[in-house]
Amino acid sequence: MIISLLTSVLSITLRAGTSLVYAxxxxxxTERSGILNLGLEGMMLMGAVTAFATAYYSGSVGLxxxxxxxxGAMLAAIHAFLTVTMRANQVxxxxxxxxxxxxxxxxxxxxxxxxxxxxxxxxxxxxxxxPIRIPWLSKIPVLGALFSQDILTYLVYLLVPLAWFYxxxxxxxxNLRAVGENPQTADAMGINVTRTRYxxxxxxxxxxxxxxxxxxxxxxxxxxxxLTGGRGWIVIALVIFAMWNPAxxxxxxxxxxxxxxxxxxxxxxxxxxxxxxLNMLPYLLTILVLIVMTWWEALSKRIGxxxxxxxxxxxxxx
Amino acid sequence: xxxxxxxxQSISRRAMVLVPVVSFLVSLLLGAILLLISGANPFETYAxxxxxxxxxxxxxxxxxxxxxxxxxxxxxxxIAFRMRFWNIGAEGQLTLGGVAAAWVALYWAGRVPAFLxxxxxxxxxxxxxxxxxxxxxxxxxxxxxxxxxxxLMLNYVAILFAAHLYYGPWRDPQGxxxxxxxxxxxxxxxPRLVGTRAHLGLIFAIVLALALWFVLNRTRWGFELKIIxxxxxxxRYLGIGIARNIVLALLLSGALSGLAxxxxxxxxxxxxxxxxxxxxxxxxxxxxxxAQLNPIAVLFVAILMGALLVGxxxxxxxxxxxASMGLVLQGMIxxxxxxxxxxxxxxxxxxxxxxxxxxxxxxxxxxx
Numbered sequence: 001m002i003i004s005l006l007t008s009v010l011s012i013t014l015r016a017g018t019s020l021v022y023a024x025x026x027x028x029x030t031e032r033s034g035i036l037n038l039g040l041e042g043m044m045l046m047g048a049v050t051a052f053a054t055a056y057y058s059g060s061v062g063l064x065x066x067x068x069x070x071x072g073a074m075l076a077a078i079h080a081f082l083t084v085t086m087r088a089n090q091v092x093x094x095x096x097x098x099x100x101x102x103x104x105x106x107x108x109x110x111x112x113x114x115x116x117x118x119x120x121x122x123x124x125x126x127x128x129x130x131p132i133r134i135p136w137l138s139k140i141p142v143l144g145a146l147f148s149q150d151i152l153t154y155l156v157y158l159l160v161p162l163a164w165f166y167x168x169x170x171x172x173x174x175n176l177r178a179v180g181e182n183p184q185t186a187d188a189m190g191i192n193v194t195r196t197r198y199x200x201x202x203x204x205x206x207x208x209x210x211x212x213x214x215x216x217x218x219x220x221x222x223x224x225x226x227l228t229g230g231r232g233w234i235v236i237a238l239v240i241f242a243m244w245n246p247a248x249x250x251x252x253x254x255x256x257x258x259x260x261x262x263x264x265x266x267x268x269x270x271x272x273x274x275x276x277x278l279n280m281l282p283y284l285l286t287i288l289v290l291i292v293m294t295w296w297e298a299l300s301k302r303i304g305x306x307x308x309x310x311x312x313x314x315x316x317x318x
Numbered sequence: 319x320x321x322x323x324x325x326x327q328s329i330s331r332r333a334m335v336l337v338p339v340v341s342f343l344v345s346l347l348l349g350a351i352l353l354l355i356s357g358a359n360p361f362e363t364y365a366x367x368x369x370x371x372x373x374x375x376x377x378x379x380x381x382x383x384x385x386x387x388x389x390x391x392x393x394x395x396x397i398a399f400r401m402r403f404w405n406i407g408a409e410g411q412l413t414l415g416g417v418a419a420a421w422v423a424l425y426w427a428g429r430v431p432a433f434l435x436x437x438x439x440x441x442x443x444x445x446x447x448x449x450x451x452x453x454x455x456x457x458x459x460x461x462x463x464x465x466x467x468x469x470l471m472l473n474y475v476a477i478l479f480a481a482h483l484y485y486g487p488w489r490d491p492q493g494x495x496x497x498x499x500x501x502x503x504x505x506x507x508x509p510r511l512v513g514t515r516a517h518l519g520l521i522f523a524i525v526l527a528l529a530l531w532f533v534l535n536r537t538r539w540g541f542e543l544k545i546i547x548x549x550x551x552x553x554r555y556l557g558i559g560i561a562r563n564i565v566l567a568l569l570l571s572g573a574l575s576g577l578a579x580x581x582x583x584x585x586x587x588x589x590x591x592x593x594x595x596x597x598x599x600x601x602x603x604x605x606x607x608x609a610q611l612n613p614i615a616v617l618f619v620a621i622l623m624g625a626l627l628v629g630x631x632x633x634x635x636x637x638x639x640x641a642s643m644g645l646v647l648q649g650m651i652x653x654x655x656x657x658x659x660x661x662x663x664x665x666x667x668x669x670x671x672x673x674x675x676x677x678x679x680x681x682x683x684x685x686x
Contacts, residue, residue, distance in 0.1 A: 082653065086660045088656035088657065092652065092656060093652075096603075096656065099600055099649040100646070100650055101649070102645075103646040103648065104642075107352075107642040107646050230470070230471070233470050276481050280474070280478050283472075283474040283475050286467060286471045298462065
């Protein structure tokens with residue numbers, strides 16, 4: 001009984017956490033280059049709707065992923081153009097990406113569907129990623145849940161160590177961190193600040209699109225309005241929680257995936273707590289995480305935010 | 319020869335007016351491309367949108383109905399944005415304002431004189447909105463907690479709380495399961511312009527915009543807010559209380575959004591129900607930024623954005639296009655706007671390589 005409960009909690013945690021890890025790792029890279037991307041919510045929504053529509057018509061979930069990556073990249077390229085080239089305010093640019101992305105995702109969701117459903121995508125059933133049980137390993141009590149996931153979750157196991165290694169152990173990772181800490185010095189060292197910022201903003205957008213695709217193709221297959229439910233925003237908080245370290249991205253995802261799992265179990269067990277209050281938990285937890293991290297930062301001086309985060313770089317300004 | 323950006327001595331006034339206008343036109347152009355791709359005639363669509371929003375007195379009044387909450391939340395958001403406090407919680411502040419007004423309307427009736435009920439409901443809405451914005455303001459001012467995320471997260475909490483009320487304890491027992499409270503007593507209905515749904519909130523918005531313009535541009539407090547937004551270090555040297563001002567400004571900001579919510583429930587739905595806010599609090603961000611945080615400009619931009627919302631509904635009814643067309647157009651306005659803002663602060667200059675005499679370059683080479 002307790003074993004099956006733990007297994008199910010761990011399993012839901014992993015499934016719910018996957019999209020968060022993708023987007024968090026992506027945003028860590030973007031912010032490490034000095035660009036704050038508040039457009040994640042819009043990028044995840046667009047990734048989700050386009051991935052589902054593509055998979056629905058082509059029958060290929062893989063193609064859905066490719067489209068989600070491309071859509072995330074395009075939206076991120078707009079953000080990079082506005083903030084890097086045009087030096088627009090990063091907060092407002094990110095907000096407008098989110099407003100535009102959620103509006104367009106809603107539009108597409110009512111336009112890309114089949115004629116029989118009045119062009120609505122909502123309610124359609126399409127192909128989805130199914131869990132792949134790894135022989136032997138998936139039989140282990142409780143921890144077996146780690147090995148009966150869909151392919152995108154398995155990829156997370158690879159992504160996180162790779163992202164950590166690249167950032168801290170390679171030349172390119174060092175350059176990226178230099179740009180986010182001090183673009184003037186990085187420029188003087190011969191690193192192309194503009195190129196670096198474009199590159200990692202687009203990379204972050206691709207991962208956000210992928211996170212969105214995991215929602216519509218694996219976690220809750222299908223499309224509904226506002227499918228992400230604020231996950232794109234929670235990710236911004238998770239980046240702070242992870243202290244801009246990709247290895248710690250997994251912790252935040254476990255925390256928030258875990259909240260989803262607990263919510264789900266409490267509801268399934270039958271409770272007198274109104275569902276709306278349970279649904280508030282992730283949002284209240286985000287606020288709590290922010291308060292704790294800010295307090296911690298005040299104590300230990302610095303938790304790792306790139307020093308140039310949010311600042312446009314202009315050579316002429318010296 | 320190369321192109322460089324040169325910082326202007328002062329912000330270009332011409333660019334300040336030109337950039338939003340051009341941005342709107344660019345957004346229509348981009349929207350036309352989207353319409354063409356999705357198989358609709360852009361000219362017909364835009365004509366239908368224009369007719370549906372400005373075509374008749376009634377249509378225009380419906381545009382105003384959508385514009386009123388955008389004006390109030392837009393004003394609220396601009397105050398916060400002036401201090402570079404990114405309040406994206408207007409949606410939640412509006413929702414709680416509606417909840418508080420509904421609470422007074424439903425549960426205070428009969429306990430206070432009837433003529434006091436409406437003013438009290440509106441006041442309650444403003445207080446609730448102010449407190450809801452006060453929480454992230456306090457966290458930011460005294461603990462340094464990032465406000466973008468806290469204001470946004472509180473939106474979800476407020477919306478879920480309102481849902482809990484109209485699905486649960488406040489649900490109308492005679493409502494056949496409809497998610498909403500019972501209709502308010504007519505003494506709490508906000509007066510409407512005869513024959514339309516446009517309500518007194520419009521007058522509130524105009525008066526408040528004028529008052530805010532005065533406060534922000536002609537009083538010491540307005541000046542203090544401006545300094546805090548532009549240069550916190552300078553503000554500190556001038557002895558301006560930053561934390562106190564952040565909290566005060568945000569209480570005001572939230573009160574305006576709360577007022578929007580109170581006006582919505584007492585003026586439009588006359589009950590608390592599902593769909594109290596249709597994203598007004600988010601569109602308010604576009605309104606504030608496009609109006610360049612000028613309270614008077616907020617009024618006009620809000621009408622334009624209201625028109626895009628009503629226009630979206632119109633093309634859904636007449637042409638079967640999704641109503642979110644309006645949201646897409648709104649979302650696209652800020653891109654050219656942001657790109658163009660560079661030109662209000664910088665100017666492009668083409669630099670020709672200076673004529674260097676060969677001798678000088680030789681010395682440089684020799685030195686290196």
